[in-house]
Amino acid sequence: MTFDCKDLERALAIPELLPDAREHAKVCDACRRELWLWSEMSAVAPGLREDWETPELWPKIRQTLAAQQKAAKPHGLGRRLGGRFDWRIMAGIAALLAIGFSIFLITYSRPAPAPAVAQDSDFLTDQTLKEVEKTEAAYRASIDKLTRLAEVKLSAAENPVAIAAREKLLMLDSEIANVRSTVSHNRFNAQLQADLADLYRDKQDTLKEILQRAE
Amino acid sequence: MPLAMAAGRLTARSDADLIQASKRGDLSAFEEIYASHAGRMKSIAFHLLADRADAEDAVQEAFLKIYRAAGAIQFDSGLAPWIYRILLNCCYDTGRKRKRQAEAPLAAEPPAMPVNVPVQVAIRHALARIQPQYRMVFWLFEVEGFRHSEVAAILEIPEGTSKKWLFEAKRELKRLLTESRA
Numbered sequence: 001m002t003f004d005c006k007d008l009e010r011a012l013a014i015p016e017l018l019p020d021a022r023e024h025a026k027v028c029d030a031c032r033r034e035l036w037l038w039s040e041m042s043a044v045a046p047g048l049r050e051d052w053e054t055p056e057l058w059p060k061i062r063q064t065l066a067a068q069q070k071a072a073k074p075h076g077l078g079r080r081l082g083g084r085f086d087w088r089i090m091a092g093i094a095a096l097l098a099i100g101f102s103i104f105l106i107t108y109s110r111p112a113p114a115p116a117v118a119q120d121s122d123f124l125t126d127q128t129l130k131e132v133e134k135t136e137a138a139y140r141a142s143i144d145k146l147t148r149l150a151e152v153k154l155s156a157a158e159n160p161v162a163i164a165a166r167e168k169l170l171m172l173d174s175e176i177a178n179v180r181s182t183v184s185h186n187r188f189n190a191q192l193q194a195d196l197a198d199l200y201r202d203k204q205d206t207l208k209e210i211l212q213r214a215e
Numbered sequence: 216m217p218l219a220m221a222a223g224r225l226t227a228r229s230d231a232d233l234i235q236a237s238k239r240g241d242l243s244a245f246e247e248i249y250a251s252h253a254g255r256m257k258s259i260a261f262h263l264l265a266d267r268a269d270a271e272d273a274v275q276e277a278f279l280k281i282y283r284a285a286g287a288i289q290f291d292s293g294l295a296p297w298i299y300r301i302l303l304n305c306c307y308d309t310g311r312k313r314k315r316q317a318e319a320p321l322a323a324e325p326p327a328m329p330v331n332v333p334v335q336v337a338i339r340h341a342l343a344r345i346q347p348q349y350r351m352v353f354w355l356f357e358v359e360g361f362r363h364s365e366v367a368a369i370l371e372i373p374e375g376t377s378k379k380w381l382f383e384a385k386r387e388l389k390r391l392l393t394e395s396r397a
Contacts, residue, residue, distance in 0.1 A: 013382055037389050044335040045357035050261040058249055061278045163287040
Protein backbone atom coordinates (compact mmCIF):
# COMPACT_ATOMS: atom_id res chain seq x y z
CA MET A 1 0.00 0.00 0.00
CA THR A 2 1.22 3.50 -0.82
CA PHE A 3 0.72 5.50 2.35
CA ASP A 4 0.03 9.20 2.04
CA CYS A 5 -0.41 12.00 4.63
CA LYS A 6 -4.16 11.99 3.99
CA ASP A 7 -4.29 8.31 5.09
CA LEU A 8 -3.06 9.16 8.58
CA GLU A 9 -6.51 9.85 10.06
CA ARG A 10 -7.77 6.49 8.80
CA ALA A 11 -4.69 4.75 10.19
CA LEU A 12 -5.35 6.21 13.64
CA ALA A 13 -8.84 4.70 13.55
CA ILE A 14 -7.70 1.31 12.23
CA PRO A 15 -4.82 -0.11 14.27
CA GLU A 16 -3.88 -2.53 11.43
CA LEU A 17 -2.82 0.46 9.34
CA LEU A 18 -0.52 1.92 12.00
CA PRO A 19 2.65 0.07 10.87
CA ASP A 20 2.27 1.67 7.44
CA ALA A 21 1.69 5.05 9.10
CA ARG A 22 4.87 4.65 11.17
CA GLU A 23 6.85 3.71 8.09
CA HIS A 24 5.57 6.82 6.34
CA ALA A 25 6.33 8.98 9.41
CA LYS A 26 10.00 8.14 9.06
CA VAL A 27 10.13 10.42 6.03
CA CYS A 28 7.33 12.88 6.94
CA ASP A 29 7.85 15.35 9.82
CA ALA A 30 4.19 16.44 9.97
CA CYS A 31 2.87 12.89 10.25
CA ARG A 32 5.61 12.00 12.75
CA ARG A 33 4.49 14.88 15.00
CA GLU A 34 0.83 13.82 14.69
CA LEU A 35 1.64 10.20 15.53
CA TRP A 36 3.77 11.29 18.46
CA LEU A 37 0.95 13.50 19.77
CA TRP A 38 -1.55 10.67 19.36
CA SER A 39 0.44 8.27 21.51
CA GLU A 40 1.59 11.01 23.89
CA MET A 41 -2.04 11.76 24.78
CA SER A 42 -2.48 8.22 26.05
CA ALA A 43 0.90 8.27 27.77
CA VAL A 44 0.31 11.43 29.80
CA ALA A 45 -3.42 10.92 30.44
CA PRO A 46 -3.01 8.85 33.64
CA GLY A 47 -1.08 11.80 35.09
CA LEU A 48 -4.26 13.88 34.87
CA ARG A 49 -5.82 11.75 37.58
CA GLU A 50 -6.61 13.74 40.68
CA ASP A 51 -5.55 12.11 43.92
CA TRP A 52 -5.77 13.50 47.42
CA GLU A 53 -6.06 12.17 50.94
CA THR A 54 -9.45 12.18 52.64
CA PRO A 55 -8.94 10.41 55.96
CA GLU A 56 -12.20 11.81 57.29
CA LEU A 57 -14.39 10.56 54.45
CA TRP A 58 -14.79 6.88 55.38
CA PRO A 59 -15.41 7.64 59.10
CA LYS A 60 -18.20 10.03 58.00
CA ILE A 61 -19.76 7.40 55.73
CA ARG A 62 -19.38 4.69 58.39
CA GLN A 63 -20.94 6.91 61.03
CA THR A 64 -23.96 7.67 58.82
CA LEU A 65 -24.39 4.00 57.93
CA ALA A 66 -24.04 2.92 61.57
CA ALA A 67 -26.68 5.47 62.59
CA GLN A 68 -29.01 4.19 59.84
CA GLN A 69 -28.39 0.59 60.90
CA LYS A 70 -29.11 1.47 64.52
CA ALA A 71 -32.35 3.19 63.55
CA ALA A 72 -33.42 0.19 61.47
CA LYS A 73 -32.19 -2.46 63.94
CA PRO A 74 -34.82 -5.17 64.52
CA HIS A 75 -36.27 -5.33 68.00
CA GLY A 76 -38.05 -8.14 69.84
CA LEU A 77 -39.23 -10.77 67.38
CA GLY A 78 -37.01 -9.41 64.60
CA ARG A 79 -33.88 -9.77 66.73
CA ARG A 80 -34.90 -13.25 67.84
CA LEU A 81 -35.28 -14.20 64.19
CA GLY A 82 -31.64 -13.30 63.73
CA GLY A 83 -32.07 -9.76 62.36
CA ARG A 84 -32.54 -11.07 58.85
CA PHE A 85 -35.17 -8.45 57.91
CA ASP A 86 -33.76 -5.61 55.87
CA TRP A 87 -34.58 -1.99 56.63
CA ARG A 88 -37.35 -1.78 54.04
CA ILE A 89 -39.26 -4.65 55.59
CA MET A 90 -38.76 -3.20 59.06
CA ALA A 91 -39.91 0.23 57.87
CA GLY A 92 -42.90 -1.40 56.18
CA ILE A 93 -43.85 -3.24 59.36
CA ALA A 94 -43.47 -0.08 61.44
CA ALA A 95 -45.65 1.89 59.01
CA LEU A 96 -48.13 -0.99 58.87
CA LEU A 97 -48.47 -1.07 62.64
CA ALA A 98 -48.82 2.72 62.94
CA ILE A 99 -51.42 3.09 60.17
CA GLY A 100 -53.18 -0.11 61.13
CA PHE A 101 -53.55 1.16 64.65
CA SER A 102 -54.95 4.48 63.39
CA ILE A 103 -57.51 2.70 61.17
CA PHE A 104 -58.40 0.43 64.05
CA LEU A 105 -59.04 3.45 66.30
CA ILE A 106 -61.12 5.20 63.60
CA THR A 107 -63.18 2.07 62.96
CA TYR A 108 -64.01 1.55 66.61
CA SER A 109 -64.54 5.21 67.53
CA ARG A 110 -67.71 5.28 65.37
CA PRO A 111 -70.99 5.33 67.31
CA ALA A 112 -72.36 1.83 67.64
CA PRO A 113 -75.60 1.43 65.66
CA ALA A 114 -77.26 -0.89 68.17
CA PRO A 115 -75.87 -0.31 71.66
CA ALA A 116 -78.27 -2.76 73.18
CA VAL A 117 -76.68 -5.65 71.32
CA ALA A 118 -73.42 -6.89 72.73
CA GLN A 119 -70.63 -7.10 70.13
CA ASP A 120 -67.35 -8.91 69.96
CA SER A 121 -64.95 -5.96 69.45
CA ASP A 122 -62.50 -8.09 67.40
CA PHE A 123 -65.00 -8.51 64.57
CA LEU A 124 -66.83 -6.20 62.20
CA THR A 125 -70.61 -5.97 61.93
CA ASP A 126 -72.31 -6.67 58.56
CA GLN A 127 -72.92 -2.96 58.06
CA THR A 128 -69.32 -1.95 58.86
CA LEU A 129 -67.97 -4.74 56.69
CA LYS A 130 -69.97 -3.48 53.71
CA GLU A 131 -68.56 0.01 54.26
CA VAL A 132 -65.03 -1.31 54.57
CA GLU A 133 -65.33 -3.43 51.42
CA LYS A 134 -66.84 -0.54 49.46
CA THR A 135 -64.05 1.79 50.59
CA GLU A 136 -61.41 -0.82 49.80
CA ALA A 137 -62.73 -1.28 46.26
CA ALA A 138 -62.67 2.48 45.61
CA TYR A 139 -59.23 2.81 47.18
CA ARG A 140 -57.91 -0.09 45.12
CA ALA A 141 -59.24 1.47 41.91
CA SER A 142 -57.52 4.79 42.64
CA ILE A 143 -54.25 3.04 43.50
CA ASP A 144 -54.46 1.06 40.25
CA LYS A 145 -54.68 4.37 38.37
CA LEU A 146 -51.67 5.67 40.28
CA THR A 147 -49.81 2.43 39.53
CA ARG A 148 -50.34 2.83 35.80
CA LEU A 149 -48.92 6.37 35.95
CA ALA A 150 -45.92 5.34 38.03
CA GLU A 151 -45.17 2.27 35.93
CA VAL A 152 -44.44 4.45 32.91
CA LYS A 153 -41.85 6.41 34.92
CA LEU A 154 -40.43 3.34 36.67
CA SER A 155 -39.99 1.13 33.63
CA ALA A 156 -37.88 3.83 31.96
CA ALA A 157 -35.56 4.35 34.94
CA GLU A 158 -32.61 2.12 35.83
CA ASN A 159 -31.14 4.00 38.77
CA PRO A 160 -30.83 2.37 42.23
CA VAL A 161 -33.75 4.35 43.63
CA ALA A 162 -36.02 3.10 40.83
CA ILE A 163 -34.77 -0.46 41.30
CA ALA A 164 -35.43 -0.26 45.04
CA ALA A 165 -38.89 1.23 44.39
CA ARG A 166 -39.75 -1.58 41.93
CA GLU A 167 -38.61 -4.12 44.50
CA LYS A 168 -40.69 -2.51 47.22
CA LEU A 169 -43.78 -2.44 44.99
CA LEU A 170 -43.34 -6.13 44.19
CA MET A 171 -43.03 -6.90 47.88
CA LEU A 172 -46.14 -4.85 48.68
CA ASP A 173 -48.17 -6.45 45.86
CA SER A 174 -47.20 -9.89 47.08
CA GLU A 175 -48.12 -8.99 50.67
CA ILE A 176 -51.42 -7.43 49.54
CA ALA A 177 -52.28 -10.63 47.63
CA ASN A 178 -51.48 -12.70 50.75
CA VAL A 179 -53.57 -10.58 53.09
CA ARG A 180 -56.50 -10.39 50.61
CA SER A 181 -56.46 -14.15 50.34
CA THR A 182 -56.58 -14.46 54.14
CA VAL A 183 -59.29 -11.80 54.37
CA SER A 184 -61.48 -13.70 51.88
CA HIS A 185 -61.63 -16.56 54.42
CA ASN A 186 -62.14 -14.27 57.41
CA ARG A 187 -63.96 -11.19 56.17
CA PHE A 188 -65.17 -10.00 59.57
CA ASN A 189 -61.70 -9.79 61.13
CA ALA A 190 -61.04 -6.09 61.79
CA GLN A 191 -57.29 -6.52 62.22
CA LEU A 192 -56.88 -8.16 58.82
CA GLN A 193 -58.89 -5.39 57.18
CA ALA A 194 -56.72 -2.82 58.94
CA ASP A 195 -53.56 -4.63 57.77
CA LEU A 196 -54.84 -4.60 54.21
CA ALA A 197 -55.67 -0.89 54.38
CA ASP A 198 -52.20 -0.24 55.72
CA LEU A 199 -50.55 -2.07 52.85
CA TYR A 200 -52.60 -0.08 50.37
CA ARG A 201 -51.53 3.11 52.14
CA ASP A 202 -47.89 2.07 51.95
CA LYS A 203 -48.26 1.32 48.24
CA GLN A 204 -49.96 4.64 47.65
CA ASP A 205 -47.13 6.50 49.45
CA THR A 206 -44.51 4.61 47.42
CA LEU A 207 -46.26 5.41 44.15
CA LYS A 208 -46.60 9.08 45.11
CA GLU A 209 -42.91 9.21 45.94
CA ILE A 210 -42.01 7.70 42.56
CA LEU A 211 -44.16 10.25 40.73
CA GLN A 212 -42.74 13.13 42.78
CA ARG A 213 -39.18 12.00 42.05
CA ALA A 214 -39.99 11.70 38.36
CA GLU A 215 -41.19 15.31 38.35
CA MET B 216 -7.15 0.42 57.04
CA PRO B 217 -9.48 -2.44 57.97
CA LEU B 218 -7.84 -5.48 59.51
CA ALA B 219 -9.17 -7.66 56.72
CA MET B 220 -7.17 -5.63 54.20
CA ALA B 221 -4.08 -5.48 56.35
CA ALA B 222 -4.14 -9.26 56.49
CA GLY B 223 -4.14 -9.36 52.70
CA ARG B 224 -7.64 -10.73 52.40
CA LEU B 225 -8.73 -8.04 49.95
CA THR B 226 -8.26 -10.24 46.92
CA ALA B 227 -9.65 -13.30 48.70
CA ARG B 228 -13.15 -11.82 48.91
CA SER B 229 -14.90 -11.31 45.61
CA ASP B 230 -17.11 -8.33 44.86
CA ALA B 231 -20.12 -10.62 45.20
CA ASP B 232 -18.94 -11.79 48.65
CA LEU B 233 -18.33 -8.23 49.77
CA ILE B 234 -21.71 -6.98 48.63
CA GLN B 235 -23.47 -9.97 50.21
CA ALA B 236 -21.68 -9.30 53.49
CA SER B 237 -22.55 -5.60 53.21
CA LYS B 238 -26.21 -6.52 52.74
CA ARG B 239 -26.02 -8.36 56.06
CA GLY B 240 -24.76 -5.14 57.69
CA ASP B 241 -21.04 -6.03 57.68
CA LEU B 242 -19.47 -2.57 57.52
CA SER B 243 -15.92 -3.94 57.32
CA ALA B 244 -16.88 -5.66 54.04
CA PHE B 245 -18.32 -2.38 52.82
CA GLU B 246 -15.11 -0.63 53.85
CA GLU B 247 -13.21 -2.97 51.53
CA ILE B 248 -15.44 -1.89 48.67
CA TYR B 249 -14.78 1.72 49.68
CA ALA B 250 -11.01 1.16 49.83
CA SER B 251 -11.01 -0.42 46.37
CA HIS B 252 -12.98 2.28 44.61
CA ALA B 253 -12.93 5.56 46.58
CA GLY B 254 -9.72 6.91 45.04
CA ARG B 255 -10.90 6.46 41.48
CA MET B 256 -14.37 7.71 42.41
CA LYS B 257 -12.96 10.92 43.90
CA SER B 258 -10.90 11.51 40.76
CA ILE B 259 -13.91 11.04 38.47
CA ALA B 260 -16.10 13.21 40.69
CA PHE B 261 -13.44 15.92 40.73
CA HIS B 262 -13.18 15.75 36.95
CA LEU B 263 -16.94 16.33 36.70
CA LEU B 264 -17.38 18.86 39.48
CA ALA B 265 -13.99 20.64 39.52
CA ASP B 266 -14.16 21.04 43.29
CA ARG B 267 -12.73 18.70 45.92
CA ALA B 268 -15.39 19.36 48.55
CA ASP B 269 -18.18 18.74 46.02
CA ALA B 270 -16.38 15.62 44.79
CA GLU B 271 -16.14 14.26 48.34
CA ASP B 272 -19.82 15.02 48.93
CA ALA B 273 -20.75 13.18 45.74
CA VAL B 274 -18.60 10.17 46.69
CA GLN B 275 -20.11 10.07 50.17
CA GLU B 276 -23.64 10.24 48.76
CA ALA B 277 -22.77 7.53 46.24
CA PHE B 278 -21.55 5.15 48.96
CA LEU B 279 -24.67 5.73 51.04
CA LYS B 280 -26.81 4.92 47.99
CA ILE B 281 -24.67 1.90 47.12
CA TYR B 282 -25.13 0.54 50.64
CA ARG B 283 -28.87 1.14 50.61
CA ALA B 284 -29.30 -0.38 47.15
CA ALA B 285 -26.95 -3.33 47.73
CA GLY B 286 -29.94 -5.67 47.80
CA ALA B 287 -30.96 -4.70 44.28
CA ILE B 288 -27.62 -5.17 42.53
CA GLN B 289 -27.50 -7.52 39.57
CA PHE B 290 -24.07 -8.95 38.91
CA ASP B 291 -24.55 -9.34 35.15
CA SER B 292 -21.98 -6.67 34.42
CA GLY B 293 -20.09 -6.73 37.71
CA LEU B 294 -20.01 -4.47 40.71
CA ALA B 295 -17.79 -1.71 39.35
CA PRO B 296 -20.02 -0.40 36.52
CA TRP B 297 -22.96 -0.29 38.91
CA ILE B 298 -20.95 1.64 41.51
CA TYR B 299 -19.67 4.15 38.96
CA ARG B 300 -23.12 4.63 37.44
CA ILE B 301 -24.40 5.59 40.88
CA LEU B 302 -21.43 7.94 41.30
CA LEU B 303 -22.11 9.67 37.97
CA ASN B 304 -25.75 10.19 38.96
CA CYS B 305 -24.65 11.66 42.30
CA CYS B 306 -22.23 13.99 40.50
CA TYR B 307 -24.95 15.16 38.13
CA ASP B 308 -27.25 15.76 41.12
CA THR B 309 -24.53 17.70 42.93
CA GLY B 310 -23.82 19.69 39.77
CA ARG B 311 -27.50 20.54 39.37
CA LYS B 312 -27.77 21.61 43.03
CA ARG B 313 -24.67 23.78 42.68
CA LYS B 314 -26.07 25.43 39.55
CA ARG B 315 -29.30 26.22 41.39
CA GLN B 316 -27.39 27.66 44.37
CA ALA B 317 -24.94 29.70 42.31
CA GLU B 318 -25.97 33.34 41.94
CA ALA B 319 -24.16 33.66 38.64
CA PRO B 320 -24.10 30.85 36.10
CA LEU B 321 -20.98 28.71 36.16
CA ALA B 322 -18.42 29.47 33.48
CA ALA B 323 -20.04 28.41 30.25
CA GLU B 324 -17.00 29.11 28.08
CA PRO B 325 -13.87 27.03 28.62
CA PRO B 326 -10.67 29.02 29.16
CA ALA B 327 -8.56 29.83 26.12
CA MET B 328 -5.99 27.22 25.07
CA PRO B 329 -2.57 28.10 26.48
CA VAL B 330 0.40 28.00 24.12
CA ASN B 331 3.78 26.35 24.58
CA VAL B 332 2.91 24.43 27.75
CA PRO B 333 3.62 20.78 28.56
CA VAL B 334 1.35 18.30 26.76
CA GLN B 335 -0.34 17.30 30.01
CA VAL B 336 -1.35 20.88 30.80
CA ALA B 337 -2.47 21.42 27.21
CA ILE B 338 -4.60 18.26 27.28
CA ARG B 339 -6.26 19.37 30.50
CA HIS B 340 -7.28 22.63 28.83
CA ALA B 341 -8.24 20.97 25.56
CA LEU B 342 -10.46 18.46 27.37
CA ALA B 343 -12.66 21.32 28.56
CA ARG B 344 -13.35 22.20 24.94
CA ILE B 345 -14.50 18.88 23.55
CA GLN B 346 -17.97 17.32 23.69
CA PRO B 347 -18.89 16.04 27.16
CA GLN B 348 -19.57 12.46 26.05
CA TYR B 349 -16.21 12.26 24.27
CA ARG B 350 -14.52 13.80 27.30
CA MET B 351 -16.14 11.27 29.65
CA VAL B 352 -15.04 8.28 27.58
CA PHE B 353 -11.50 9.69 27.28
CA TRP B 354 -11.37 10.23 31.02
CA LEU B 355 -12.65 6.78 31.96
CA PHE B 356 -10.50 4.92 29.41
CA GLU B 357 -7.27 6.88 29.25
CA VAL B 358 -7.10 8.52 32.67
CA GLU B 359 -8.84 6.03 34.96
CA GLY B 360 -7.82 2.94 33.03
CA PHE B 361 -11.21 1.28 32.49
CA ARG B 362 -11.58 -1.15 29.59
CA HIS B 363 -14.02 -0.33 26.78
CA SER B 364 -16.41 -3.03 28.07
CA GLU B 365 -16.41 -1.33 31.49
CA VAL B 366 -16.79 2.18 30.04
CA ALA B 367 -19.72 0.88 27.98
CA ALA B 368 -21.36 -0.65 31.06
CA ILE B 369 -20.83 2.48 33.17
CA LEU B 370 -22.21 4.86 30.55
CA GLU B 371 -24.82 2.34 29.33
CA ILE B 372 -23.68 2.60 25.71
CA PRO B 373 -22.59 -0.10 23.27
CA GLU B 374 -18.90 -1.01 23.40
CA GLY B 375 -18.50 0.11 19.78
CA THR B 376 -19.79 3.55 20.73
CA SER B 377 -17.23 3.76 23.53
CA LYS B 378 -14.45 3.03 21.01
CA LYS B 379 -15.84 5.52 18.52
CA TRP B 380 -16.20 8.28 21.12
CA LEU B 381 -12.64 7.69 22.34
CA PHE B 382 -11.37 8.05 18.78
CA GLU B 383 -13.41 11.24 18.32
CA ALA B 384 -12.11 12.58 21.64
CA LYS B 385 -8.50 11.98 20.67
CA ARG B 386 -9.02 13.40 17.20
CA GLU B 387 -10.52 16.59 18.67
CA LEU B 388 -7.77 16.83 21.27
CA LYS B 389 -5.11 16.33 18.62
CA ARG B 390 -6.63 19.10 16.52
CA LEU B 391 -6.75 21.51 19.48
CA LEU B 392 -3.22 20.63 20.60
CA THR B 393 -1.85 21.00 17.09
CA GLU B 394 -3.54 24.40 16.72
CA SER B 395 -2.19 25.60 20.06
CA ARG B 396 1.32 24.51 19.10
CA ALA B 397 1.27 25.90 15.57
